[in-house]
Amino acid sequence: MRRLAIHPDEGFSLAEVLVTIVIVGITFTAILGGLMTSIRVSDLQRTEATADAVARSAAEWEKDSIRNPYANCGGPGGYSLAGLPTPSGYSATITSVEYWDGTAPATTGTYDLSSHIQAACPAGGDKGLQRITIVASSSDGQAAETVQIMKRKVS
Amino acid sequence: MNVHDEDGQALVLALAFLIFFGLVIGAMLSLAGASMLSTQRLREQRSTVYAADGATDAAIQVALKNSLVGAYADPRCQASNPSTATGPILLTTNANGTVANVICTWSQDPFQPERTVTFTVFAGGGSTPVAQATVLFHDASNPVTVNVLSWTYCGHSTAC
Numbered sequence: 001m002r003r004l005a006i007h008p009d010e011g012f013s014l015a016e017v018l019v020t021i022v023i024v025g026i027t028f029t030a031i032l033g034g035l036m037t038s039i040r041v042s043d044l045q046r047t048e049a050t051a052d053a054v055a056r057s058a059a060e061w062e063k064d065s066i067r068n069p070y071a072n073c074g075g076p077g078g079y080s081l082a083g084l085p086t087p088s089g090y091s092a093t094i095t096s097v098e099y100w101d102g103t104a105p106a107t108t109g110t111y112d113l114s115s116h117i118q119a120a121c122p123a124g125g126d127k128g129l130q131r132i133t134i135v136a137s138s139s140d141g142q143a144a145e146t147v148q149i150m151k152r153k154v155s
Numbered sequence: 156m157n158v159h160d161e162d163g164q165a166l167v168l169a170l171a172f173l174i175f176f177g178l179v180i181g182a183m184l185s186l187a188g189a190s191m192l193s194t195q196r197l198r199e200q201r202s203t204v205y206a207a208d209g210a211t212d213a214a215i216q217v218a219l220k221n222s223l224v225g226a227y228a229d230p231r232c233q234a235s236n237p238s239t240a241t242g243p244i245l246l247t248t249n250a251n252g253t254v255a256n257v258i259c260t261w262s263q264d265p266f267q268p269e270r271t272v273t274f275t276v277f278a279g280g281g282s283t284p285v286a287q288a289t290v291l292f293h294d295a296s297n298p299v300t301v302n303v304l305s306w307t308y309c310g311h312s313t314a315c
Contacts, residue, residue: 027173034180041187048194056201063208100213104221105246108230110256113213113248129216131209131250147201148250150209152216155300 044142050087051143055136058084058092059147062132070128070153073099073121079132092136095146102127128153199279202251204308207276207285210248210255211306214274215290217246218259219301222294225259225272232259232272236287236315240277253279268295271304275315287315 012020061084062068071078076094084092098117102124105111117131130151137144218224224245225232231245237258246257260273270292278285287309291302309315 023169027176031176031180034184038180038183038187041184041191045187045190045194049197052194052197052201059205100216102220105217105224105231107223108243110244111217111246113210113217113246127216127220129213145198146251147205148209149205150212150248150250152212155219155298 047138047140047143048145050090051136051138051145054086054090054092055134055145055147057086058134058136059149062094062134063149063151065154070130070151072126072153081134086136089139090136091139092134094132095135096133098131098133100127100129100131126153128155202253203278203281203285206248206250206253206255207278209250210246210257210276210278211274211286211288213248214246214257214259215288215301215303218270218272218290218292219299222270222292222299225261225270225292227262227265229259229261232261234261236260236273237275238284238315239282240284245274255279255285269293284309284315 058081061081062079068079075097078097079094081092081094086092096119098119099121100113101116101118101122103116131148132151133146133148135144135146223229231243233242237260240256240258242258244256245259248255248257255276255278258275258277260275262270262272271289272292273287273289275284276286277283286307288306289304291304293300293302307313307315
């Protein structure tokens with residue numbers, strides 16, 4: 001009987017094994033890199049989205065004139081975010097309160113409010129309009145969301 | 156019997172393996188990118204809404220302190236509610252990095268001692284309104300008081 005022209009016991013050469021290991025190594029490195037990037041981006045997105053939600057909650061909390069009545073020239077200490085429900089690892093703080101200077105608009109043309117907002121309380125007293133800046137941040141420092149609101153004195 | 160039937164199968168399997176995991180990783184990265192984009196859009200939407208809100212509050216306060224704002228035939232306002240951001244702009248402001256412009260509609264009745272003014276806000280350079288508030292100023296009382304008659308956010312289902 002003629003022997004088959006195959007060599008069933010023949011293994012792979014060292015070169016073949018090395019090439020295989022290199023290819024598999026590169027492939028798995030790429031796959032793991034992609035996975036890690038995906039996980040990192042997902043985590044960052046979740047953190048930013050949560051900080052955004054905290055910023056919105058704090059803004060609404062602050063705008064609520066019953067929970068936080070308008071404080072004439074009160075500064076950041078004039079308002080409180082105490083009691084604001086925030087997820088663990090997140091916080092919200094009022095970083096600044098700026099004041100409208102009360103300048104009357106001209107009889108024609110556009111009134112640029114930004115140029116009439118100042119850091120100090122106006123000399124004649126509060127004019128009933130404040131710009132409040134709130135920062136919501138995660139404790140790991142990954143995300144910080146800033147929101148500015150205008151608070152009007154309810155007459 | 157052909158003993159070379161399985162020749163090249165390893166290559167096919169390897170390619171299939173690479174393609175499969177490439178697609179999986181691509182899909183995961185795409186998903187993560189879409190999530191980041193949605194967070195960004197959410198942030199922009201938040202900025203726009205709070206800028207519009209703030210501009211409306213500011214316009215109300217400015218009109219409260221200045222009884223000519225929004226009075227009949229006030230040149231800073233318009234006769235009817237605008238559907239696009241054209242015409243005189245009463246007030247502009249910048250909050251959260253978003254510019255918001257307020258267009259007002261003057262009181263329709265020249266003999267009415269009180270003012271009913273509508274403020275329409277355009278924000279973020281958009282040509283469609285973001286919010287609209289109709290406000291009644293009781294000019295006869297001292298100090299002048301305000302009643303906000305309506306405050307509408309304009310969207311796909313709510314026309315302003």
